[in-house]
Amino acid sequence: xxxxxxxxxxxxxxxxxxxxxxxxxxxxxxxxxxxxxxxxxxxxxxxxxxxxxxxxxxxxxxxxxxxxxxxxxxxxxxxxxxxxxxxxxxxxxxxxxxxxxxxxxxxxxxxxxxxxxxxxxxxxxxxxxxxxxxxxxxxxxxxxxxxxxxxxxxxxxxxxxxxxxxxxxxxxxxxxxxxxxxxxxxxxxxxxxxxxxxxxxxxxxxxxxxxxxxxxxxxxxxxxxxxxxxxxxxxxxxxxxxxxxxxxxxxxxxxxxxxxxxxxxxxxxxxxxxxxxxxxxxxxxxxxxxxxxxxxxxxxxxxxxxxxxxxxxxxxxxxxxxxxxxxxxxxxxxxxxxxxxxxxxxxxxxxxxxxxxxxxxxxxxxxxxxxxxxxxxxxxxxxxxxxxxxxxxxxxxxxxxxxxxxxxxxxxxxxxxxxxxxxxxxxxxxxxxxxxxxxxx
Ligand SMILES: [Zn+2]
Numbered sequence: 001x002x003x004x005x006x007x008x009x010x011x012x013x014x015x016x017x018x019x020x021x022x023x024x025x026x027x028x029x030x031x032x033x034x035x036x037x038x039x040x041x042x043x044x045x046x047x048x049x050x051x052x053x054x055x056x057x058x059x060x061x062x063x064x065x066x067x068x069x070x071x072x073x074x075x076x077x078x079x080x081x082x083x084x085x086x087x088x089x090x091x092x093x094x095x096x097x098x099x100x101x102x103x104x105x106x107x108x109x110x111x112x113x114x115x116x117x118x119x120x121x122x123x124x125x126x127x128x129x130x131x132x133x134x135x136x137x138x139x140x141x142x143x144x145x146x147x148x149x150x151x152x153x154x155x156x157x158x159x160x161x162x163x164x165x166x167x168x169x170x171x172x173x174x175x176x177x178x179x180x181x182x183x184x185x186x187x188x189x190x191x192x193x194x195x196x197x198x199x200x201x202x203x204x205x206x207x208x209x210x211x212x213x214x215x216x217x218x219x220x221x222x223x224x225x226x227x228x229x230x231x232x233x234x235x236x237x238x239x240x241x242x243x244x245x246x247x248x249x250x251x252x253x254x255x256x257x258x259x260x261x262x263x264x265x266x267x268x269x270x271x272x273x274x275x276x277x278x279x280x281x282x283x284x285x286x287x288x289x290x291x292x293x294x295x296x297x298x299x300x301x302x303x304x305x306x307x308x309x310x311x312x313x314x315x316x317x318x319x320x321x322x323x324x325x326x327x328x329x330x331x332x333x334x335x336x337x338x339x340x341x342x343x344x345x346x347x348x349x350x351x352x353x354x355x356x357x358x359x360x361x362x363x364x365x366x367x368x369x370x371x372x373x374x375x376x377x378x379x380x381x382x383x384x385x386x387x388x389x390x391x392x393x394x395x396x397x398x399x400x401x402x403x404x405x406x407x408x409x410x411x412x413x414x415x416x417x418x419x420x421x422x423x424x425x426x427x428x429x430x431x432x433x434x435x436x437x438x439x440x441x
Pocket of ligand 1: 042
């Protein structure tokens with residue numbers, strides 16, 4: 001029995017999901033006609049419980065049901081919409097696109113036995129709405145090539161797939177229009193993403209200077225105002241903090257408001273690659289700059305993922321690392337414990353934090369928010385790490401939240417109480433290993 005190879009069908013489907021889902025799941029058409037907009041869920045009904053991804057639906061075929069969560073790609077989406085198994089979905093999509101089936105080992109062997117050595121040409125056609133490519137690759141004669149007239153091409157889509165857009169155009173004119181519009185949008189997105197990569201590299205590699213440079217005065221003053229005075233050599237080991245002498249600040253409409261000195265922080269993924277930059281805009285005297293959002297993260301290029309990443313402040317040496325939301329909070333914990341503590345920038349990213357190789361213990365320095373956001377994320381991270389077999393404990397400030405404040409964090413503790421406001425190493429170890437284990441250690 002020949003079969004469809006998932007990888008091949010997926011490749012052929014990329015860029016064609018609008019046609020595919022429209023044909024195989026007509027009940028999702030309302031969502032297809034308005035990508036990114038919330039519409040009645042094809043499964044649950046209602047008013048606005050479902051949407052297909054605006055940015056990359058053509059390529060991925062994914063969507064989101066408010067009740068069931070994300071369907072990451074078109075296969076998941078069709079399985080869910082049609083109550084199909086993966087195999088059924090693969091076959092339906094493969095057939096729709098005219099993807100060539102794969103031969104089983106037995107069938108191949110059979111063909112080889114029948115084969116006579118001869119020169120032949122192989123055509124490779126890619127399924128892609130109108131953008132199909134053809135190349136002719138002469139294959140040298142070998143005794144193992146199957147014969148004409150019907151060469152079976154491992155994994156290549158047939159010419160039939162080009163017919164799809166034409167058929168579609170006749171039956172559903174709106175579909176072609178939408179396809180073109182979405183292709184244009186995807187192209188704009190690709191260009192934007194490429195520019196973003198350049199921008200990030202430009203700022204980080206060419207415009208920023210090390211903390212030890214002379215123009216670092218605003219950053220030094222900012223840290224001093226936050227009670228963060230220490231030797232930076234251990235922090236600088238992981239090269240995640242740099243200073244920008246005059247970084248442009250843009251408002252929401254993209255207009256440049258002015259240039260400010262800034263602390264620029266690299267958010268790196270688990271492998272250490274720079275994903276994007278976090279910026280803290282400052283005045284010359286080390287206050288936060290008077291702009292609507294003095295702390296801003298740059299967008300994340302399409303092909304990268306910021307989840308799991310962090311601003312690395314020092315390298316963990318003995319398998320223990322701390323993690324906190326803000327850079328200031330993380331540095332406060334470092335000052336108090338001398339344990340390298342990384343910053344995840346936000347509560348969302350804290351929840352998703354991925355522990356670097358070789359780390360067995362994580363101290364989670366929670367923000368104490370009135371809204372409980374910080375604590376909730378800290379405990380969610382703790383629970384996940386424990387499941388992964390990593391020792392973890394959440395440490396929350398005892399300091400009360402001021403009446404008019406949104407919350408307190410460990411930098412507030414450092415400023416008001418100094419390092420004495422932090423739990424002792426003994427207390428931390430006790431909460432990680434239990435009192436008995438600590439006594440034994
Ligand atoms: Zn739903």
